[in-house]
Amino acid sequence: MAVDFSAFDAAVDNDALQKEVANAEVNDYEDVPDGTYIVSIEKMELTMTKETNKPMFAVQCKIKEGQHKGRMIFFNRVVGGNKNSDKWNDGKAIKSVITWLEKLETETTPEFFNYVDFAECILDIFQEIQGRIEMEVDYAAKKFNPITIKEVFDI
Numbered sequence: 419m420a421v422d423f424s425a426f427d428a429a430v431d432n433d434a435l436q437k438e439v440a441n442a443e444v445n446d447y448e449d450v451p452d453g454t455y456i457v458s459i460e461k462m463e464l465t466m467t468k469e470t471n472k473p474m475f476a477v478q479c480k481i482k483e484g485q486h487k488g489r490m491i492f493f494n495r496v497v498g499g500n501k502n503s504d505k506w507n508d509g510k511a512i513k514s515v516i517t518w519l520e521k522l523e524t525e526t527t528p529e530f531f532n533y534v535d536f537a538e539c540i541l542d543i544f545q546e547i548q549g550r551i552e553m554e555v556d557y558a559a560k561k562f563n564p565i566t567i568k569e570v571f572d573i
Contacts, residue, residue, distance in 0.1 A: 450489050452558045454568070456482045457491065458551070462544040464497070464537035473498035473533055475515045475540065479565060482552055491557050493518075493565040498533065512536070514563070521567040522547055549573075 457479035467474045477493040497511045512530050519528035519540070526542045552573050556566040 449559060450481070450486050450491055450557065452556075452560075454554060454556050455479075455484065455486065455491070456571075457553055457555055457565075458482055458549075459544065459547060459553070460490070462540060464533070464540050467496060470496075470499065472496050472500075477565065479553075479555070491555075491559075491565060493563075497536075518563075518567065519543055521570065522551070522553075523570055 459477060460480045461476070461478040463476055465474055465476050466472065473496070475493075475495045475497055479491050479493075481487055481489045481491065495511055495515055497515060498508055500506060500508050500511055502508075516528045516530065522543060524543050524546045526539065526546055528539060528543060530536045530539075550573060552571050553567050554569040554571070556568060558564055558566075
């Protein structure tokens with residue numbers, strides 16, 4: 419199914435936009451390389467995927483020091499509507515998130531009863547740690563678990 423971009427074209431001065439494109443500087447943006455980083459958790463929630471509308475655990479971490487200070491790294495895990503197999507299913511996805519949350523060593527116990535309660539549990543944990551901890555993590559963007567918690571520090 420093709421997208422109809424004619425409405426965008428009608429709303430834009432295409433001559434001016436073509437000049438902007440021609441005059442734009444080349445962006446030397448590079449992805450954050452795999453490595454070990456000290457990070458803070460800036461956002462953590464149970465949300466919905468944009469395309470398939472499935473429940474997804476989402477974490478945004480900010481690098482706190484070094485060459486990539488201020489850059490963000492991400493961890494997203496779909497926890498509902500997964501294909502069911504011996505290797506992977508919704509239960510294993512949820513358990514992997516609970517195991518990740520347990521490493522934060524919070525007073526709130528990560529547990530799953532249903533998606534509404536799980537979303538509230540994740541929010542409670544985020545509120546408990548927000549601005550209070552930093553973590554040493556291994557980051558590997560292309561791995562199944564892109565952010566592995568090595569150590570948690572109180573700040």
